[in-house]
Amino acid sequence: MQKQDRPVAFFDSGLGGLSVLRETVRLLPQENYLYYGDSLHAPYGVKSEAQIQTLSLAAAEHLVNAGAKAIVVACNTATSAAIGLLRQVYPDIPVIGTEPALKPAVEKYPGGRILVMATPMTIRQEKFQALKRQFDDRAQIIGLPCEGLMEFVERGELRGSAVEAYLEEKLAPYLREPVDVIVLGCTHYPFLTGAIRRVVGPGPEIMDGSHGVAMQLERKLAQSGMLRKSGEPGTAVFENSLDEPEILALSRALFQYRDE
């Protein structure tokens, strides 16, 4: 196998990272992909930093043993808790993280009101707080921890009264004044874009970080001479720590899913 043919390996606490994978495949269709969802240990967003680091190291080790030429941490929570550690342990391959798309949101809506939906862990972490401080004088940024929201996606429940009631309760207090952007700071949430749109109405733009991750991956692969340039479309292999065929079927379905 040529070195460029080795897979780009993604991991997430479950199925959320598939939102990053589908965007990456759009940008880099010729790469081979391996996706590992750690649904057995989901959610990460309410665990301690040490627990998330242990789980992230185990996922990365599995992917490197499977021949990964690069690792995409397709999870904001694992990125905020473990990206530094992962880069220390794997200095020889690109390790790309995912973070809330605050920068593009502030650049597009200077002075705007920006809601960032993410896991409690991501909002609490210094990484997010530092990012927020960087832009605090240029926009009104509100971090909104959404404990319990990723579970809807893990169940494949992307619409319906239960998820919309959750969103209504969570978002209503912030919708009394106009919101310019809702940043989806958890990779599970893009699968709920339609449900979020129904709750917030047509006003706010909904943004996520997946395109930025795909572009960063392309840059890093090109720099290390690992970009697969041939015109042949690559393959995508799905794995999950839950040993159940249903979870792999749901992974494939989400990978194909188009919302709104």
Ligand code: DGL
């Ligand atoms: N998909 C994950 C993220 O981007 C987290 C979900 C969870 O495990 O709590 O933050």
